[in-house]
Amino acid sequence: xxxxxxTPKYLVTQMGNDKSIKCEQNLGHxxxxxxxxxxxxxxxxxxxxxxxxxxxxxxxxNRFSPKSPDKAHxxxxxxxxxxxxSAVYFCASSQDAGYSYEQYFGxxxxxxxx
Amino acid sequence: GDSVTQMEGPVTLSEExxxxxxxTYTATGYPxxxxxxxxxxxxxxxxxxxxxxxxxxxxxxxEATYRKETTSFHLEKxxxxxxxSAVYFCALRSGGTxxxxxxxxxxxxxxxHP
Numbered sequence: 001x002x003x004x005x006x007t008p009k010y011l012v013t014q015m016g017n018d019k020s021i022k023c024e025q026n027l028g029h030x031x032x033x034x035x036x037x038x039x040x041x042x043x044x045x046x047x048x049x050x051x052x053x054x055x056x057x058x059x060x061x062n063r064f065s066p067k068s069p070d071k072a073h074x075x076x077x078x079x080x081x082x083x084x085x086s087a088v089y090f091c092a093s094s095q096d097a098g099y100s101y102e103q104y105f106g107x108x109x110x111x112x113x114x
Numbered sequence: 115g116d117s118v119t120q121m122e123g124p125v126t127l128s129e130e131x132x133x134x135x136x137x138t139y140t141a142t143g144y145p146x147x148x149x150x151x152x153x154x155x156x157x158x159x160x161x162x163x164x165x166x167x168x169x170x171x172x173x174x175x176x177e178a179t180y181r182k183e184t185t186s187f188h189l190e191k192x193x194x195x196x197x198x199s200a201v202y203f204c205a206l207r208s209g210g211t212x213x214x215x216x217x218x219x220x221x222x223x224x225x226x227h228p
Contacts, residue, residue, distance in 0.1 A: 004157075031214065041152075041201055043218040056215050090157060097214035099207045100146045100165045105158040 003027050004106040006091050012112045013081055020077045021109045023091030030096045031055075032074040033103065034066060037088040049074055050097050081113045116141045120204050120219035127194055127226050135189040135222045137178075137204035145206040147171075147180050147187040148216070152201040161189075161202070194226045 004025045013019055025032065033056070034046040048056035049068040063079045074091060091106040121136040139145065149161040149171070162171030167182035176191045187204060204219040 033215070035216075041221040041223075043158075043203065043216075043221070045215045045217075048215060092158075092216075094214060099209035099214055101214065102148065102160045102163055103207075103216055104160075105150075107157040 004091055004093055004104050006089075006106040006109050008109060009107065010110050010112075012114065014114055015081055015083060017081050018077070018079045019081060019111070020075055021089055021091075021111070023074045023076070023106055025072055025091075025093040025104070025106075027093055027095075027104060029093040029104075030071060031094045032068065032071075033092040033094075034074065034076050035090045035092060035105075037090060037108070039087070043090070047074075047076075048097070055097060078111075081111075083113050086111055086113045116145070116206060116208055116217040118204050118206055118217055118219035120202075120222050123221070124223035124225060127224070129196055129226055129228050130193045131226075133189070133191040133194045133198075133224070135202055135204075135224070137187045137189065137219055139185050139187065139204075139206050141185075141206055141208050141217075143208055144182075145208045147178070148205045148207065149176070149178055149187070149189050150203040150205060150218075152203065152221075154200070158203065194224075196226045196228055199224055199226045 031050045033048045047066040052068045088108045092103040094101040094103045146165045148163045150158040151161045162173040164171040164180035170179045205216045
């Protein structure tokens with residue numbers, strides 16, 4: 001059973017389009033995250049939800065909007081896609097937001113904007 | 115704010131060589147420290163962790179010791195294999211208002227040749 005799953009795995013789209021990436025975890029965790037990995041492999045937090053409540057919202061363009069319909073799901077919607085949004089987006093979850101808990105990562109979604 | 119600095123890569127070794135990847139951090143309070151590994155085309159997997167000073171994390175022959183006095187968490191392995199070729203990320207997780215977000219180093223690409 002996959003612990004943290006993301007769909008789609010690959011997403012190729014044109015500038016100006018709107019797209020969504022879905023994430024689901026079956027670990028019973030309370031906290032979920034979105035990270036962005038750029039072309040140089042650098043990883044940075046974007047958002048985090050704890051029990052469906054937004055707790056981390058880093059400096060991200062407001063074209064990016066996370067939505068958590070329930071504890072097991074955290075989706076990422078991106079409006080008006082730009083070339084610079086091309087990256088790998090990782091979803092992760094942890095038991096809660098406590099600092100000692102490890103995070104489990106999904107396989108990533110490679111977004112290419114042309 | 116929190117930050118993690120890893121040694122510059124890429125690192126290229128022959129099979130059975132000794133591996134060290136340096137990692138130092140800056141954080142308020144007492145963070146938890148992690149090493150994650152990313153194999154080609156895959157998501158991140160937790161390799162090992164340490165949650166307090168002088169703790170040693172170990173897994174699959176890799177080890178790292180939480181050194182508070184030097185704010186370091188260097189990764190070591192006595193004898194690397196070709197299958198260890200991957201990108202290695204050092205990360206920290208603070209408590210308090212950081213809500214458990216992971217702060218990553220820039221990643222170190224390791225290539226092991228037969």
